[in-house]
Amino acid sequence: MTLRIGLTGDVMLGRLVDERQRRRPVEAVWGDLLDRLRSSDALFVNLECCLSTRGEPWRRTHRPFHFRADPGWAIPALERAGVDACALANNHVLDFETVGLCDTLDELDDAGIAHAGAGRTLDEALEPAFVTVGDRTIAFVSFTDNTPEYAAAETSPGTAFIEIDVNDAETRSSVSEALCRARRGDPDLVVASLHWGPNMVERPPDSFRRFARWLLDEGVDVVHGHSAHVFHGIEIHDGKPCLYDTGDFVDDYAVDARLRNDRSFLFELTVTVDGRVSELRLLPTEIDDYAVHEATLEAAEWSRARMRELSSEFATAFERDGEELVLTLDG
Template identity: 60%
Template sequence: MRDEDAIRLGFAGDVMLGRLIDDRQRKRSVAAVWGNVETHLEALDGLFINLECCLSARGTPWTDTYRPFHFRADPDWAIPALNAVGVDWTNLANNHMLDYGPDALRDTISYLDEAEIAHSGAGTDAKSARAPAFVSVDDLDIAFVSFTDNTPEFAAESDSPGTAHVEFDVTDDKAARIVGDSLAQAREANPDLLVASLHWGPNMRTEPTVEFREFARWLTEQGVDVVHGHSAHVFQGVEIVDGTVVMYDTGDFLDDYAVDSERRNDRSFVFELTVEDGDCTELRLHPTEIYDLAVHEAEHYASNWSMQRMDTLSSAFGTQFEREDDGLVLSI
């Protein structure tokens, strides 16, 4: 039984609101993208996502290097949709933030700021891209730092906008210094919870690399409480490292992507973390699936498939979930 004073924080993977979803949303209600999970998301005390597109009506597709896909959503509906389910913070360190150039990135930041949705991982220069974001949920103060190893051509520089880019390698002195500086800046605010949100690795990888696991351990040593991973488009296992909750990849939560029939990038979870007295005490996974250009509670077969797969992937790290109420539960 969870304490009534416990704080429930929801983490989700990639949320891509562009392309076919953007087209459909011009003909349906703002909250339609959240399908039948809208009520669940609204009930969470905090909700955190990776925003896998820019929010703008401006800009031109990035052509400096070959890019087969460009993602952009109309902020006139996208911001109200994020507000409808109470998104509190979003990661911007990913490989689609500059799909429509620096003007669209600046618009994304401006619209999020106006909506009072915190963000980290991209900015008008390297300093702002690497800066932590801060969110208060009830009486819980949370700090976020965000980085990506994707698309180095999108990296912010001292005098140009872009993403917070590093190579996730603990033997890379530059990466350790850059990420370490951001974490130190976050710790100066003395947050109750420190989250590292990382857009790392290639598409469709079902397990983290040895290098990523080593980096997660290094983050634990730096005082990180939660690692919020994304990028693979498929969920990966969960590991608890000295009390740190490591969600190596939270998968795809909402998009219009073609579905891999084996890896099932249309299936994932709401990763619901319970915090009591400043400590992470429980992780609940609620299976979801994407269809009709919206996210939904996973139906029976898809739900069982996802739970069994998460069990298998996580058990390799010594993580043992329990099944409860059509979901997975892990005591921390």
Template identity: 55%
Template sequence: MSRHRRAFLAAVGTAASAGCTAPMAEPTAFEDHERHETTIGFAGDAMLGRNVDGRYRRAGVDPAGVWGDLRSRLASLDGVCCNLECCLSTRGERFPDRTYYFRADPEWAVPALEAGNVRFASLANNHAMDYGQVALRDTIDALEAGGIDRAGAGETPAAARAPATVSIGDVDVVVVSFADHYATYAATEDRPGTAYVRMDPNDPETRRIVGDAIDRANATDPDLVVASVHWGPNWVEYPDDRLVAFGHWLVERGVDLVHGHSAHVVQGVERYEDGVILHDTGDIVDDYITKEDLRNDRSFLFEVGLEGGTLEELRLVPVVIDDRRVDRADADAAAWLQETMRDRSAPFETTYDRDGDDLVLSL
């Protein structure tokens, strides 16, 4: 059992013995996790800007409220990795001319990420530069001050492409992060930006850039190599053949787990060779309008259980996003998510066991 989990269980026990009436996790929130030496949560887009920022930046509002009744589950994990779909700053000008711009005040957003047990945030996406260079630098500084590791953006192309090393529980994790949109946001030698590449395994430049990052990640002999990738268009339920091939190439190149995001809806899970590909992890919190045909307000927390640094189990915990917070899904929403994920994973011949509302995949 990791030091983090021992501390969490001790805190729960102390609260119970003191007669504390604050909400606590139901037993499965940590009993399930005790099956594994280390359990890491992978979540999709965390968009803390716009109306989410408007609510939680107000005086007297608890930033932890953004996680709703999922917070105890997140806290019981050894750590959480997500895509940060906004910048953390109160400065800067909109860049470039486009429709949506997302930023959150780091004064509340960093404590919120900490309350959600976020240990790593990918900045390789199409919103990290929404308010220009100054806001990107503020984002990096804010995460560093909060002890949250990041990758996928930096002062130069080399810095943006550099892997992040994160100790989560008893596992050494190295993450490389890349995005396929937008080229306008790409870091250059003269301007900070994101790690942009064309996600095509047949592109020589992509193979060179991403292959070098994966080699650097593996050179440290970590327990787990993760590629956190912002790929493909929005509102698409199944990845196209090119992205599937790119995910396969990542695993062949030395990645253990592909953490995909961008579509705003969950896509299927694939086991390929010795790796696992989460084609899209959807969203974890936002203020987006719900598309009734896609139900982008329904998603999963993807929990990976490891033994001795080896992938053993993937557990999909159903969640719903509503009123600028995330909560555990009710029975109807969970049933819809179970059926949907089974359908979207069928092309990869992935089947799941059911454990209550969760879907479970033995690795």
């Protein structure tokens, strides 16, 4: 039996999204995509906020934005969509200090939603998430190079922070440790989720490409990137997909008229019985009224053309199936 696994970019449920959600049904944040999200055998997102009603905004260093969502609606919303695991290694999970992070961990644990990339100690932050679908196991690891002041230490909470440098000994040690733990679970698929690089850049630097290839050579099956707020092209390395950036899925951010950070995709992987990714489908999405929707015809055409252009730089070419882009991977 094949599996269909959904991946999204940033899911930021705080600030204006949080305010709007208090006056509408919890599933409204998923717009007209709820059924599609629920139809995935497994769904993984980057959770770009903390889930708490407590804590004070981080003031130890300058932070212009602080994102926090009320778990009273946010957890049911994640459950309604069928979210199985959240990447927490990012630059907002500690926006409301340690109490906000610990509440997030507790809320996800209580809901049975797996998570990786942050913890009460560095050891916890490096721990993979495991999601079981039938007789199949998916391992999910999460890292970030954003906001070093949020990094976990041996006895203090924070994120799984690394430098994106294949020659950095500490980076190789941290990533290798997380992957070693993942392999102990005998997974059928390993996903590495990376919140890397600055905002509003259109292409990954060469250092990211080298790092992604190293991950794939080390046994990762899919690289799931995010942070730029705009999607990047997709590269295939040794038959494995690298999604350098999956853009924004839902948020309240100001929209750049040229880069259109309100437009992206739901990325869906088809995984074969032997654990190989055989197909990648991209359904165009668009953010409106602080919710995600299937893209309008004009927005979908723009996103498809942009993805084709960016991916062609990696010699990646898509077919078209209705509104979706489809990439068939060689075995």
